[in-house]
Amino acid sequence: MKPFAVILFLVLIPGLSTATKPTPRELPVADPAAAGMSPEKLQLVGDKVRSLIHENRIAGASVMVTRNGKIVYSETFGLRDIENNKPMESDTIFRIYSMTKAVTSVAAMMLVERGALRLEDAVSKYLPEFKNAKVWKDGREIPPKNPATIKDLLCHTSGYSYGNIGIQAIDEAHKENGSLLETIPLSKFCRQAALIPMAFEPGERWLYGISTDLLGAVVEQVSDMTLDRFFQSQIFTPLGMVDTGFVIPEDKRWRLAAAYDSNKKGTLKRRTTDLFTYSAKTRMLSGGGGLASTIRDYTRFLQMIVNGGELHGYRILQKKTVEEMTRNHLSGPAMPIRFPGNLRHGTGFGLGFSVKVSQKDWNQAGRLGEYGWGGMLSTHFWISPADQLVVVTMEQTFPFDFLLEDALKPLIYNAIE
Numbered sequence: 001m002k003p004f005a006v007i008l009f010l011v012l013i014p015g016l017s018t019a020t021k022p023t024p025r026e027l028p029v030a031d032p033a034a035a036g037m038s039p040e041k042l043q044l045v046g047d048k049v050r051s052l053i054h055e056n057r058i059a060g061a062s063v064m065v066t067r068n069g070k071i072v073y074s075e076t077f078g079l080r081d082i083e084n085n086k087p088m089e090s091d092t093i094f095r096i097y098s099m100t101k102a103v104t105s106v107a108a109m110m111l112v113e114r115g116a117l118r119l120e121d122a123v124s125k126y127l128p129e130f131k132n133a134k135v136w137k138d139g140r141e142i143p144p145k146n147p148a149t150i151k152d153l154l155c156h157t158s159g160y161s162y163g164n165i166g167i168q169a170i171d172e173a174h175k176e177n178g179s180l181l182e183t184i185p186l187s188k189f190c191r192q193a194a195l196i197p198m199a200f201e202p203g204e205r206w207l208y209g210i211s212t213d214l215l216g217a218v219v220e221q222v223s224d225m226t227l228d229r230f231f232q233s234q235i236f237t238p239l240g241m242v243d244t245g246f247v248i249p250e251d252k253r254w255r256l257a258a259a260y261d262s263n264k265k266g267t268l269k270r271r272t273t274d275l276f277t278y279s280a281k282t283r284m285l286s287g288g289g290g291l292a293s294t295i296r297d298y299t300r301f302l303q304m305i306v307n308g309g310e311l312h313g314y315r316i317l318q319k320k321t322v323e324e325m326t327r328n329h330l331s332g333p334a335m336p337i338r339f340p341g342n343l344r345h346g347t348g349f350g351l352g353f354s355v356k357v358s359q360k361d362w363n364q365a366g367r368l369g370e371y372g373w374g375g376m377l378s379t380h381f382w383i384s385p386a387d388q389l390v391v392v393t394m395e396q397t398f399p400f401d402f403l404l405e406d407a408l409k410p411l412i413y414n415a416i417e
Contacts, residue, residue: 001270003272021107023238024240024242024300024312025139025240025312025339027066027069027071027091027299027300027303028032028069028070028071028072029071029072029074030067030068030070030071031072031073032067032072032073032415033076034144034253035067035068035070035073036067036068036188036416036417037065037067037331037415037417038415038416038417039226041411041414041415042065042072042073042329042411042412042415043387043411044411044415045063045065045073045408045411045415046075046077048074048407048408049063049078049332049404049407049408049409050059050078051248052403052404052407053077053078055266056258056266056267056268057262057266057397058077058078058083058262058268058378058403058404059081059091059172059257059258059260059395059396059397060076060077060078060079060080060087060088060395060396060398061073061076061077061078061267061394061395061404062077062088062092062094062295062394063074063075063076063077063391063392063393063394063408064076064295064296064299064390064391064392065293065389065390065391065412066299066303066306066389066390067387067388067389067390067416068388069303069306069307069388070277071299073412074090074295075079075083076089076090076092077154077178078166078410080092080257080396081258082257082258082260082268082270083258084173084272085268088245088257089157089255090295090296091243091296092097092251092255092256092257092292092294092295093243093248093255093256093257093292093293093294093393094256094257094292094293094294094295094299094377094394094395094396095256095257095274095276095278095292095375095376095379095396096260096291096292096293096375096394097275097289097375097376097377097379098288098289098373098374098376098381099291099293099298099303099365099375099379099381100287100289100290100291100375101285101287101289101352101373102233102301102302102305102352102353103229103287103291104212104216104219104287104288104326104352105154105212105215105288105351106229106235106301106316106317106325106352107151107216107219107231107234107235107307108150108154108215108218108243109154109317109321109324109325109351109352110234110272110316111219111222111223111267112150112321113317114320115257115322116194116222116223117222118148118150118219119149119150119151119154119351120149120150120151121149121150121218122147122148123148123149123150123152123153123158123214123218124147125161126218126221126222127190127194127214127218127221128195128216129190129218129381130147130148130190130214133147133194133197133198133275133342134193134197134198134285135147135159135197135198135199135200136167136169136170136197136203138408139169140192140239141197142256143184144159144198144202145200145201145205146202146302147202147386148160148202148236148330149202149216150215151329151351152194152202152203152211152339153211153212153213153214153215153218153353154212154316154351155206155330155349155350155351156206156207156208156209156211156212156213156216156337156349157202157203157204157205157206157207157330157334158198158202158209158211158335159198159199159200159201159202159204159205159207160193160196160198160209160210160211160214161199161207161208161209161210162174162178162209162210163175163178163196164198164362165207165210165338165340166340167199167307169197169199170196170199172361173195173197174196174219175198176195177192177193177195177196178192178193178196178210180210180213180275180284180286180288180289181240181284182275182276182277182281182282182283182284182286182290183280183281183283183284184283184284185228185284186213186216186217186220186284186285186286187217187220188229189213189217189284189353190217192216193200193210193213193214193246195277202227203334204333204334205333205334206330206334206335206337206349207339210288210289212287212289212352213287213289215285215287215298216285216286216287216288218287219287226285227246227285227287228245228248228285229245229335231244231291232243234316235301235316236297237410238311238316239295239297239300239301239314239316240300240304240312240315241297241298241300241301241303241313242297243292243293243294243296243297244291244292244293244294244297244298244301245278245292246276246278246282246286246290246291246292247278247279247280247282248279248292251318252356253278257394257396258270258271258396259271259274259377259396259397259398260396260397260398261397261398261399262398262399262401263396264358264401264403267395271287271398274290275399276289276290278292281371288317288381289375289376291399295306295313295394298381298392299356299390299392302381302392303385304316304317305325305326305383306383306390308322308323308389309321309322319337320349324350324351324361325351325352325353326353326354326355326356326371326383327350327386328348328349328350328357329348329349329351330348330349333346335348335352336360336362337349343362344362344363345358345360345361345362346359346360346363347360347363349379350371352373353371353372353373353374354372355369355370355371355373356368356369356371363409364405364414365409365410366382366409367386367387367413368383368386369384369385370382370384371382371383371385374400374402374405375400376398376400377395377396377397377398377400378395378396378397378398378400378401378402378403379392379394379395379396380392380393380402380403380404380405382409384413389412390417391404391408391409391412
């Protein structure tokens, strides 16, 4: 085992740990006015969330805002479980899905700082099954001009999708070999995913997909730890994230919010399926979407980022590394980032985060330099480094929707005085 991979015996808990540990120091709470924000204008956030609940657009939500490292707004609204009339609470656990990607990206950059990993390294250096990776071009699979790199995985320029891009050969290959099944170990997933052709030459364009899951496998190979143990020992325990993991212990499962399908017209229907059960069945440690967490825990993680890699005296990353992660690395045809039917004008991507680089129609309320991301059940976060502002909104509504972020972002920015 590599020296940096040594794990303290007390932090070998992969799930949402129930082990006895020192109580972490909480983020300080400040009066909004003392932090340069209008208390009256912040109250409009609650008014808006309650109106969306009244319109049956969401079941409930939790919102947390920090400024200059202090919590200036933290409220819960509505229900976490409509059918059983259970209220949303401050310790409600959410499926954060793709908000997991930021954690995996931080893990990879920790290894880069330690000299164990280089951004320019080929993915196949750590995952040998990708040595024979192919690109789909002109109706056939051919070797790429250059291999996909670690940076491509971080930036989503590897050419790997989620199997929904409309190219039949690639989409069918994903159905056969790229499904994120929680009963399949990460190592087996990678062996199968290596059979899927890339949609374009690595580095050529931006495409959302399984890149961060592959990055999680790289973290495992380099650190000699399973991804859950790396997260727990190197990130969650140091940051005091006591309710975050791939598995939710039995004594905490009652806190998990129910998820709802929305027709976006005022009808919510309880979801009966999940990609992950966060249980003993979970063998697929998805660095792209496998974590459950609370708004408290995830805000602590983000506060570390906005602090330049440090929280309460524990340094996770160097400030220069955070600056590299949160600046745009895309150019040319890769800009702006896009999804089917959703061209995000003025938005690039860094090493794990989307980044607003110009003022366009998309995300009009956002500030230049703002970075963030979200999760499949409409969880969101954004950070404005210029304002030392962190915002996290949690709900559990499918399909993914910017409803809550778009509604609250102008209100929160307008509250800055």
